Amino acid sequence: MSRNKKLVIILLLAAVLIAAIPFFALRGASFGGTDDAASELVEEISPDYEPWTAPVLENAIGGELPGEVESLLFCVQTGIGVGVIAFFIGRFYERKKLGKSGEDL
Numbered sequence: 780m781s782r783n784k785k786l787v788i789i790l791l792l793a794a795v796l797i798a799a800i801p802f803f804a805l806r807g808a809s810f811g812g813t814d815d816a817a818s819e820l821v822e823e824i825s826p827d828y829e830p831w832t833a834p835v836l837e838n839a840i841g842g843e844l845p846g847e848v849e850s851l852l853f854c855v856q857t858g859i860g861v862g863v864i865a866f867f868i869g870r871f872y873e874r875k876k877l878g879k880s881g882e883d884l
Contacts, residue, residue: 821828837843844852
């Protein structure tokens with residue numbers, strides 16, 4: 780077996796373990812978001828507090844967004860951010876590779 784095959788197998792096993800160990804180790808754990816934690820803390824500190832604003836999309840559609848739509852919007856936002864960062868990293872890499880200061884790029 781070649782060295783590359785061994786490395787690929789080891790990395791695949793490591794990826795499976797990274798995914799599987801927390802799955803079994805955290806069985807029964809509850810995961811809440813930071814929004815929930817912040818809301819609970821505000822209610823604990825000041826029980827009579829009323830929010831002075833509401834989410835824009837919830838007002839537009841007249842209710843709460845489904846979880847799948849929230850996840851989709853989050854993924855789209857993440858993809859756009861990664862695209863912008865990758866674009867600038869690519870520009871800086873090419874600028875360095877060409878040995879130019881970037882005036883004509």
